[in-house]
Amino acid sequence: MVAHRPSSLTRRSFLTGGIAAAGTLALAGCTSPLAAGLVGSPLNPQQLIFWNLFGGGDGSRMQTMEAGYTKVHGAGSLQATVFAWGNPYYSKLTLATVGNKPPDVAISHLTRAKPLYDGDVLEPITEADLASVGLSSSDFNPKTWAAQKTDGKNIAIPLDTHPLVMFFNQDVCSKAGLIDSAGKLKPLDNMDAFESALAAISKITGGAAITVANVSETATPWRVFTTLYHQINGVTPFISDNGSKLTVDKDAFTEVVTRLQSWVKKGWLNKGLDYAGAQTLMFTGKAGFYLEGEWEITTAQSIKGLKFGMVPVPTLYDTPAAQADSHTFVLPRKDRTPEQRKQAMGFIKSMLDQSLTWAKGGHIPAYLPTLDSKAYKALEPQADYASAAKHAVYDAPAWYGGSGSTFENTVGAQLGLAQQLAITPQGALSAITDQLQVYLNTPSPL
């Protein structure tokens, strides 16, 4: 027809035809990225989408574990995306879920999973879910498992526990006479023993004995403070009632901060060091002890010629305690078929099975078959501090709390200033009270 009457191809018929053709394309090409984008269907329904926040040593270990999964399930079975750590990550996870485009599985800190669950962003995980891939609640470290339970529901499957630990420089400590005949650090579990150890190290280094990052760094001062604070018998949580009440024990707060300041004044504890600087001082033998999360094992191992060890933070007050958090797997809220649910659980199981790879990065596995395995117990120095997980203290739940949160930033900043001797313990507490006021008074938006 067109050949007979070329003029019949009017603009209108051309446009109509074009729209029809585009429509056919969209219907026919459900697998094409363009069509999937237009109608909002998943690009590849068989592919599992996994979001996480791991960089550095953790990031490369997670990639190894992901490769372990794709080896079994095929190259296109997994799409893993890494986002920047902290608040931006949780904002993205929340908005994607509210916008109905969440990943199938995501990583969350245990302390951040609770506010997410309160905000209806996460789906609870049932015993049947666990059983579908051969897991049960008894497979996990009881302390960690109990910590994730919220309103009687399981909201997250823990991968690890990552407590604050004490790194020590083997050479410096042996010169200070703190190493026993087996090459381990002698127990320092009371204040007098610890302070005389600090004095001995200070004599060897001619300066600092222990380092804690406190410049451009808010999380570390908070971790150190919380660890020591919860070692005191009978203290109340810093905040309670989902962050609506400031319930910090003022005497205990003053005691801990005053003690840290006294170490600074004696020259044992650094006055002002950033994150990298605090490490460097211990790594280069200019300090004996260094307090940080166990993940810094990767950095320490990469230093040539450094002999170091790791132990739980000594019990300086009444009872052992270590500030900690856990990386967990969560299921963001979305419509799932039973198969998709099982696929997500299968992925989590596969990651847990590779917990030993993860443990090499310092984290203490939450999965008991790995934690109790001979292979893990043979890992050095991991086995030396694994007991810290038993005394893990998680940040009190609050809608603005958890790892890398507004709460940690606010309180940690003042504690950092106190360590710089820029403010008194009372000044720090009143600044914290002032700055948290808006959050304490605001009803949770979740």
Add this chain to the structure above:
Amino acid sequence: MTTAEAVNRPAMAVPKKASARQRSMIGARNRRGAWLFLAPFGIFYLAFLLGPTVWMLISSFFNTSTVRPGLGSFAGFANYAEMLTRADFWSAMWHTLQFTIYTVPPLVMVAFVFAVLTNRVRRGQWFFRLAFFLPFILPSATISLIWVFIFTPGSGLWATIVSWFGVAPGAGVLGDPNTAMIGIAIATLWWTLGFNFVLYLAGLQEIPRDLYEAAAVDGATAWGQIRYITIPMLSRTTTLVILLQIIASLKIFDQVYLMTAGGPGISTQVALGLITNTGFTDNRIGAASAASVLLFIVIVAIAVIRQLFDRSAARKAA
């Protein structure tokens, strides 16, 4: 808006004339056609600009949550009271203003100078047009990466050049609370200069050449020609450029978020950064809306003040 007025005005004016029913019918048909043509834009405008703005005004009086449907409980003016008494809100407002003060004068003046110089080039003008405009087409993420690279403490381009002059680089431009905002302003200057440059260049090419010839015949110097011909003839362009620039600078967000994330501390946190944190990290859309309304009022006030200032200047000139 301008388009809508331009199309509607003849149609509205028609029934006034006592011509006939026929004409008003044509008017009605025209009007329908106009609305049809406006519809695609109008729907987007309603859905993505007017709708959210109305929602913002309403939710600023409620404890609205990001993750819950509905408005939440009524808050009255509590969100406004909270924002107006928060020290970090005022510091974010000041940083927004500070950025505007740092960027508007150089972006207008440097763009003008480069446009005048480019306009004098006889051959290869395309090269200069391209060179000055090219950064503008880059996404903010790209320019942020480039400048974070340049400002890398110790080993970056900036630190290297500065160290030739015997200055110790220290924490880097973006790491120091006193210079971080200047670093962001420099990156922005390089990035958005091209837009104002093109507007000025277009304005320059509309000035009749014979004015310059006449001036040259009368013995005017090159500077005199710029002072008495170019600048007055470009006054309308300048008005437009300054207004657009002020509004663009007050909306600063991307570069700060990507280059410093508001740091060090909150020393470069700007109003939109605070609003984003409140709305999407704290999940408090209600409080974030109140902050947005306050910023909106400030931007409108500045635009109106500028307009009044211009009008009085024009009256004086006339």
